[in-house]
Amino acid sequence: MKLESFEALFLHELQDLYSAEKQLVTALPKMAKKASSEELRQAFETHLEQTKGHVDRLDQIFKDLDLSAGRHKCKAMEGLIEEGSDLLKEDAEPAILDAAMIGAAQRVEHYEIAGYGTARTFAEMLGHTSAAELLQQTLDEEKETDQLLTELAVTTVNVEAQNESEL
Ligand code: FE
Ligand code: FE
Numbered sequence: 667m668k669l670e671s672f673e674a675l676f677l678h679e680l681q682d683l684y685s686a687e688k689q690l691v692t693a694l695p696k697m698a699k700k701a702s703s704e705e706l707r708q709a710f711e712t713h714l715e716q717t718k719g720h721v722d723r724l725d726q727i728f729k730d731l732d733l734s735a736g737r738h739k740c741k742a743m744e745g746l747i748e749e750g751s752d753l754l755k756e757d758a759e760p761a762i763l764d765a766a767m768i769g770a771a772q773r774v775e776h777y778e779i780a781g782y783g784t785a786r787t788f789a790e791m792l793g794h795t796s797a798a799e800l801l802q803q804t805l806d807e808e809k810e811t812d813q814l815l816t817e818l819a820v821t822t823v824n825v826e827a828q829n830e831s832e833l
Contacts, residue, residue, distance in 0.1 A: 676788040677733055683781050684724045685740035690717050690774065693747045697767055702760035703823055706768065709814055716807050723800040730796060746774050765827035768819045775812040782808060 669675050694717060698710035728735050750770035754763065782805035789798035 672788070673792060676785065676792055676794075678738070679781065679785040679788060680724060680727060680733070681736045681738040682740045683778070683785060684721070684728075684735045685738055686743035686778065686781065687717055687720045687724065689740065689743045689747055691721065693750070696754075697750070697771065700754050701764055701767060703764050703818070703826070705818055706764050706823060709811070709818060710771070713811050716811070720804045720807070723804055727794075727797045727800055731794065742777060743774070746770070746777060750774075759827075759830045761823070761826040761830040764823045765819065768815050768823055772812055772815050775808050775815065778808045779805065779812065 669678060691714065694710050694714040698707050698714065701707040701710060724735070727733075750767070750773075753766045753770060756763070756766075758766065782801050786798050786801040786805055789795075789801055
C-alpha cells in the first residue's frame with residue numbers, strides 16, 4: 667500500500683486497529699475460559715463485550731468517512747496473541763497461569779493504547795471530529811481495562827501466584 671498522504675496514514679492506522687480488535691474478539695473468550703480467578707475471568711468477559719463495541723466504533727468511522735476496513739492484518743497483535751497462547755500451553759499451576767495471562771493482556775492493552783492515541787490525534791488534526799471522539803472513547807476503555815488488570819494483579823492474582831510457589 668502507498669502512504670502518499672497523512673489521510674492515507676490515518677486510514678492505515680484505523681485498518682491496523684480494526685484487524686487488532688477482530689483478532690481480540692476471537693482471543694478473549696479463550697483467555698476467559700483459561701482463567702482460574704473468577705475476577706479475572708469476569709474482567710476478560712467484560713472486555714470482550716467492550717472489544718465488540720470497539721469494532722463497532724471503527725465500523726462507524728469507516729462508514730462516516732466513506733472508507734473501507736480493508737484486509738490489512740495487524741502482525742503485532744498476531745504476535746502478542748501467539749505469545750499469550752504459547753504461555754497457556756505451558757504446564758503451570760492455575761494461579762501462575764493467571765498471573766501470566768495478566769501480563770499478556772496488559773501487553774495487548776498497551777499496544778491498543780498506543781494505536782488509539784495515535785489515531786485519535788491524527789483524526790483531530792485532520793478535522794475528523796466525531797471520529798476523534800469515538801477513538802477517544804475506546805482509548806478511555808482500554809486505559810480503564812489496563813488499570814483494572816493492574817489492580818487485579820497486585821491485589822489478588824500475583825499474590826496467589828507467589829503463594830502457590832511457596833507451598
Ligand atoms: Fe480494544
Ligand atoms: Fe482492549
